[in-house]
Amino acid sequence: MDIKEEVSIVRKIIRLSLPVMLGEIMFSILNFADRFFIAKLGIDESAGASLSSTVLWVLLTVSALITGGAVALVARKTGENDTAERSRSAEQSLLLALVLGLFLGIAGHYASGGIMAFYNATAEVERLGTVYLATIILGYPMVMLAHTSAAVFQASGDTRTPMKIFVGMSVLNMILDPMMIFGFWKIPAMGVQGAALATVIAEAVACTIMLITIYSHKEFGLSVLRTLIPNFSMIKRILRIGGWSGLNSLSRPLSAIVLQRIITFHGTACVAGFSFGIQWISIIFIFMQGMRISISSLVGQFLGKGDIKGAEDTTKAGLQFGYAFVSVVAVVGIIFSGEAISVFTTDESVVRAGQGYLIIIFMGMFFDVLMTVYSASFNGAGNTAPPTIAAFFANWVGKIGFAMITTYVFGLGINWVWAGISLSMVIEGLGLAYWHKKGYWKLKKV
Numbered sequence: 001m002d003i004k005e006e007v008s009i010v011r012k013i014i015r016l017s018l019p020v021m022l023g024e025i026m027f028s029i030l031n032f033a034d035r036f037f038i039a040k041l042g043i044d045e046s047a048g049a050s051l052s053s054t055v056l057w058v059l060l061t062v063s064a065l066i067t068g069g070a071v072a073l074v075a076r077k078t079g080e081n082d083t084a085e086r087s088r089s090a091e092q093s094l095l096l097a098l099v100l101g102l103f104l105g106i107a108g109h110y111a112s113g114g115i116m117a118f119y120n121a122t123a124e125v126e127r128l129g130t131v132y133l134a135t136i137i138l139g140y141p142m143v144m145l146a147h148t149s150a151a152v153f154q155a156s157g158d159t160r161t162p163m164k165i166f167v168g169m170s171v172l173n174m175i176l177d178p179m180m181i182f183g184f185w186k187i188p189a190m191g192v193q194g195a196a197l198a199t200v201i202a203e204a205v206a207c208t209i210m211l212i213t214i215y216s217h218k219e220f221g222l223s224v225l226r227t228l229i230p231n232f233s234m235i236k237r238i239l240r241i242g243g244w245s246g247l248n249s250l251s252r253p254l255s256a257i258v259l260q261r262i263i264t265f266h267g268t269a270c271v272a273g274f275s276f277g278i279q280w281i282s283i284i285f286i287f288m289q290g291m292r293i294s295i296s297s298l299v300g301q302f303l304g305k306g307d308i309k310g311a312e313d314t315t316k317a318g319l320q321f322g323y324a325f326v327s328v329v330a331v332v333g334i335i336f337s338g339e340a341i342s343v344f345t346t347d348e349s350v351v352r353a354g355q356g357y358l359i360i361i362f363m364g365m366f367f368d369v370l371m372t373v374y375s376a377s378f379n380g381a382g383n384t385a386p387p388t389i390a391a392f393f394a395n396w397v398g399k400i401g402f403a404m405i406t407t408y409v410f411g412l413g414i415n416w417v418w419a420g421i422s423l424s425m426v427i428e429g430l431g432l433a434y435w436h437k438k439g440y441w442k443l444k445k446v
């Protein structure tokens with residue numbers, strides 16, 4: 001690949017990534033605003049919402065069970081110019097999203113108390129977390145539908161449409177947040193429940209607009225009637241590909257729930273510090289998510305056209321682009337780590353815990369580039385097993401195993417827990433790099 005080809009591919013990655021990044025930035029600002037306003041209520045409220053958010057992360061990543069298959073099929077069929085098959089895969093993905101979203105949303109609402117009890121937090125943190133989780137999880141069916149619709153748009157090369165809708169959702173949520181948390185005019189102050197309810201309202205509006213948009217899109221030619229009629233052959237294909245993606249996405253947040261319990265052992269200040277620190281780390285995750293979606297789409301479309309070299313060059317260009325970005329952000333993040341946590345709180349113990357988290361995680365982010373680019377390449381090809389296997393060992397053996405041993409066996413401090421997170425990035429990044437070089441992903445049939 002010469003320099004002109006590399007520049008051309010990087011431009012394509014940027015063109016597809018930027019709208020995704022803007023949408024993710026708005027999500028990050030939304031989460032930032034949520035944490036900022038909830039922090040004004042107190043440390044218990046912050047800790048309760050933080051623990052609930054980890055559960056929501058688990059549920060959100062379940063959508064990869066559907067979107068993983070949808071992205072691979074829609075991108076491949078777009079490259080093959082098979083519009084009929086693309087429409088069928090999109091319709092059945094939305095049906096799966098509706099059914100799974102309703103089931104998990106209702107079940108999660110009634111199980112919220114038991115879920116929060118798992119963390120063994122203080123009684124007040126558990127109570128506040130239960131209130132937050134039981135409310136916000138009601139919007140889960142709408143989240144599933146919106147994310148699946150967005151995946152269809154993105155896999156076909158349109159990242160702008162879902163970005164616009166998600167930006168609007170985030171703006172609406174930020175307007176409603178202070179009104180429903182602290183009260184405004186005839187709206188009573190509802191505390192953490194108000195923060196959750198503001199999110200649910202914004203999600204409902206976004207989901208409605210997203211569905212109207214995708215079903216009125218002439219190029220897709222989707223039918224509501226066909227969507228509601230199960231096509232078991234297509235559903236099987238979606239789940240066969242997306243099953244590994246779902247397990248992959250589920251493995252990480254499930255390990256995060258266990259990690260949260262370990263962090264809770266170190267005290268409420270560490271829980272709050274972790275909550276505040278991850279808001280800043282999400283800056284890199286924004287970039288990585290944009291890269292992941294754009295590379296998956298491009299690799300899938302290149303393979304659909306039979307252009308293996310184009311798929312290989314996309315992966316190489318993505319690595320170089322990713323390293324350049326992370327190098328800058330990591331240096332700035334480490335230098336200003338203390339100031340970053342102080343934005344949320346002046347509590348010295350919380351700032352100290354959050355600062356340690358930022359420094360250690362930023363140091364491991366270079367391996368996150370390997371994780372992101374290679375997993376995107378595998379997913380775009382529909383070869384979703386390798387990222388899942390690598391993620392399992394990295395998170396459960398590397399992250400959780402290391403954190404448990406250093407905490408419960410050796411009695412070491414919280415910084416060793418943060419080190420376990422970085423260790424998992426190293427294991428997963430190097431594992432995927434080795435697997436990708438074998439080249440089996442180029443021959444995957446979907």
